[in-house]
Amino acid sequence: MDHFCAILSTDLTAVEQIHRLSLYAAIVAAVIFFAVLGSILYSLVHFRAKNNPGVPSQKPSNERMEKVLLVIVTAITVVFAWLTFSVMAKVQDIPDDPKPDVVITGHQWWWEAKYPANGVITANQIHIPAGRKVLLELHSADVIHSWWVQALGFKMDMIPGVTNHLWLYAEKPGEYIGTCSEFCGANHANMRIRLTAMDTADFSRWSRDQLAPAVSLNDPLFVEGARLFQQKTCTNCHSIQGVSAKMTIGPDLTHFASRKRFLADMMEINDTNLRAWLTDPQKVKPGAHMPNFILSKKELDALTYYIGHLK
């Protein structure tokens, strides 16, 4: 029983507690499954027609056996209900006045991340400090999404108009992959999460870099790209800190090129993919809210160059 109750040990992370609970439930279920299967097989062989010609002896009930089974089933149910509620209470221990480390909003089909402590805003490639619990506040901008990074915490729905909270814990720095786990439209499968856990110093450095305004280059292609970004009304949806683009309907692009992938981890950020996206967004990710601006080759060159240099 001691080992059994170790599920609730404070030394275990939420993920480990949930893992142990599922493992123990699976073991008990397996024991019951094989006990039932075994007794059926035993009865099939032992009471087969060859040994018992005619109608076998009939027993309408076995009251003692039924009582024993009832006690066993009730005990298992009570123990697992208690363990489940205890684990739930421990892993979802949200303070009354939660101060989230990251506020994440699910959009069709990308993730927006805001860091209230320092004002950093980013998209899709989300960074957290490793080695401590991180509190997320979860929202949706449109339909129901569900946040799930399997290695770091459990699954939590993002419901329009509802604020949910979730603890995440990454023991070590590294990249953790997750996915939207609630069907949210045609590109639900392309709503992947890439989460980078960093040690404290790296995380501070990353936050500082994110707060810097967007780079400004002097070469003509960059200047032309920046001009087109305004002229083609990209600024109606996207924000770039340091230039007059403050909208948050689409992902913040201030440090776009410092990320590895875009479109919710769908594609690597490189010239070819960026060009394909700007040429015909609906071909790349049908149903996405990015319109086709029908850009000329020259405009594509400049915009791809500009966005591709926003480090």
Ligand code: CUA
């Ligand atoms: Cu978002 Cu599925």
